[in-house]
Amino acid sequence: MQINWDDMRTILALVRAGTLAGAADALSVSYTTVARRVQRAEEMLGRPLFERRPEGYFASPEAEELARAAARMEVQEQAALRHLSGRDQGLSGPLTLTAPQLLIQTHLAPFLAGFCRDNPEIELTVRATNDVLDLTRREADLAIRISKSPGDNLVGLHLADQKTTCVALPEIVAGAISDPSATLDWVIYTGHSTPPKSALALYPNYRIRARFDDMTSLIAAAKAGLGVTRMPVYLGRNDPELQPLPGLEPQDYAPIWVLSHQDLLQSAKVRALKVALKQFFRTRRDDFTQIQSLP
Amino acid sequence: MQINWDDMRTILALVRAGTLAGAADALSVSYTTVARRVQRAEEMLGRPLFERRPEGYFASPEAEELARAAARMEVQEQAALRHLSGRDQGLSGPLTLTAPQLLIQTHLAPFLAGFCRDNPEIELTVRATNDVLDLTRREADLAIRISKSPGDNLVGLHLADQKTTCVALPEIVAGAISDPSATLDWVIYTGHSTPPKSALALYPNYRIRARFDDMTSLIAAAKAGLGVTRMPVYLGRNDPELQPLPGLEPQDYAPIWVLSHQDLLQSAKVRALKVALKQFFRTRRDDFTQIQSLP
DNA sequence: CTGCATGCGTGCATTTTTGCATGGGTGACA
DNA sequence: TGTCACCCATGCAAAAATGCACGCATGCAG
Structure with missing residues (x-):
């Protein structure tokens, strides 16, 4: 047999x-x-x-x-x-990174372009997905995660803290300011049952217009005037169409980590990308915590 | 990768x-x-x-x-x-047995012929080798071993005890009898340094003529008149050319076991062969311990 | 030194494995 | 009830893996 x-x-x-x-x-x-x-x-x-x-x-x-x-x-x-x-000590060959779609779109894409230029021998594959890929099964070498804890067998490097802000179209924000007690429309992330409590303290009457399980769609909904939505500040702060709801402090949100498997700690490629990511995020720390960019 | x-x-x-x-x-x-x-x-x-x-x-x-x-x-x-x-409950398909060459030649061959006739659907493979095949690596399903202990993860069934006898050509035996103090030639198994002590008690002067690492060759050497040799009684007792050295009791030797891996205990084929072996050896018990066949 | 055994690499024909295209079946749904 | 989206089986041609034959290098014994 x-x-x-x-x-x-x-x-x-x-x-x-x-x-x-x-x-x-x-x-x-x-x-x-x-x-x-x-x-x-x-x-x-x-x-x-x-x-x-x-x-x-x-x-x-x-x-x-x-x-x-x-x-x-x-x-x-x-x-x-x-x-x-x-064991691989060369800066060449395949290297796979997974990261949330939106983070790639807004921040990582130009950074990765630079990384590829600096390391022309590295064949970088980016898996832009919100699914949590399994680093143990080598679905990726590195993962950028928005999460509170690294996880089993994985080694994490903290890249940035994050905060959230509540934003909407200017006319909706104006309406809320002129009458804080009026009913405010919200669009929220599936899984959250209500708008953030700090917002309700100022604007107690709310109506949930829709729920989305995808941040991109949530943003599109906010831009379509469906209501206020809470999102990480790096998404809300520089969007010319959206405006923060005044009077609210940014709220804590899960920080950004880059993770890799213990076994890959010694890999030159993995280390190179980690170091570059750390440097990049150091210069952009405020993007993720400050509502307005400093002058 | x-x-x-x-x-x-x-x-x-x-x-x-x-x-x-x-x-x-x-x-x-x-x-x-x-x-x-x-x-x-x-x-x-x-x-x-x-x-x-x-x-x-x-x-x-x-x-x-x-x-x-x-x-x-x-x-x-x-x-x-x-x-x-x-899990296999059918008496069909492949089944592999390993056993020492000499045991197959002298005893097992006719038995196995009968087993195959009784179980025509079983495709029996016999590996006649003195090498210890690895049952864990499935080099065989069953092993007949001459040994004192079964071994790791293996399940053993005791088939027969064994004794050894010292035999030689009739003229050598006659010479030893006529003058027990004369120098007696021996052919011994590699690894043994001297003839058995009980033989030396009766015939103290000896000379080792040769050593062999293979029992078949040892027998051939004895038949060629090279000297006395010690061998399992099942090999010596019925050989017309060889004769036991008188005055010596048969000595204990490693018994015969049939071994299989724990995982195969429930296999119908393995059980069938084990049962048949047990029955066969019960009828032949004396072949392995008595120098002379009973009348 | 020569013959021989052992070990490796390569080109070519054969065999095996694979993918594609087609056809058939089933269940969800308008 | 028709359509669509999934399933699966099978024949056939392309692609890949395999074995064979041959040539070459090395170490060893006579």
Whole structure:
């Protein structure tokens, strides 16, 4: 009874995904290939591993057991690759960074352009996503996160503190100032149930017009005049269309960190990007905490 | 930075073997394939893994690290396959047994023939070797061993006790009887420094004519008249050319066990062979302890 | 020094693996 | 009920991996 290691990896992907297409995506092959590798593995082992159902491939207990073993193999593989990357002392080759979309758009893009110019041998990949990528599984080498704690096995470097501000179109702000007790429209982030308490202290009557699960959309909604919205100051402060609600101090918000896996601490590329990020954010510290730029 | 799992397995084999041909043997592929897989892995990782030397491939520290990870992956893979085999309740498919050559020649061969007839669906592979195969690495499902202790993670079933006897050609035996104080020639197993003490008590003067590290050769040497030799009674007792040295009680020797991995305890095939072995050895118990067959 | 065993690299034909295109089935939804 | 979005199986052609044959270097024994 023999088995091909890549077939085990395929079984793992299929158990995880549940469908041929899903597994194929994860492995960057076609689903036909997944189907045939599974078929081959079943022949090798002399027993069926998956039940073919109209809604997908259903894993038998045997397949699940193989997948558990394959998952443990994967941990070993990834640890080895991380260690290998960690040994890498050259400023060349691939380097992957993940960061929140908006931070890239507003601040990181020009910085990264400079970094690439300074390090022409580094092949930088940027994954602009709000999803939390798994640094342990090497989905990225570095992650810029807006969060309060680094996380397991990860090494964090604090880049900047952040505060939030409440902004809206000038006419809405003017209305609120002229009559603080009038009902104020809000657009808020999904998950928050009410506008910030400090705002309610000044403007107690509110109506929630909409909720969005995406900051870009939230900004667009505010610009469309849907209401007031709370956002990190780096987004609100320089937008010519939006204006802060007066009388409110900026509120604390989760700081910005850059994280990497312990194993990559010694990697020259990772260190280079961390150092550059630290320098960059030092010059821009106020962007994230001060409502108005200093003269 | 990506890597193919079978390439990791190849790196492991190459680090272990040190040469392309050796790794190729272990993997049952051609050495060309090993060379090309390594080349591909090196390209993927963007760094060399082996130093090509005239005497073979020399692993770099990176390759050794990858190999260590791959070895841990291998442990997982093999554990999974063992568990899978353990679930196997059918009396069909592959089954591998390892046993000492001589035991197969003299006793096991007819027994195994019967077992195969009784279980025509089982595809039995016999590995006749004196090397201790690794049941953990699934080099065999069952092992018949001449040894005092089963070993780690293995489950043993005692098949028979054994004794040894000292035999030689009739003329040598006759000479020893006629003059016990004459110098007696011996052929002994490598590792033993002297003939057995109980023999020296009766025949104190000895000369070691040769040492052999292989029992078959030892027997041939005894038959060629090189001297007296000590061997398990199952080998000596029925050989028409050889005769026991009189006055010596059979001496204790390591018993015969059949071993299998814990994970395979539930496998129907493994259990079937164990049961059959136990029954067979019960009827042949005396072959291994009595110098003369009973009338 | 020569023959021989062992080890490596490379070009080429063969085999295997892969992806694509097509067809069929099922369930959600207007 | 028709459409759409997902599933899956299979035939076929392209692409990749493999094995083989050959040539070359090295170390060792006679």
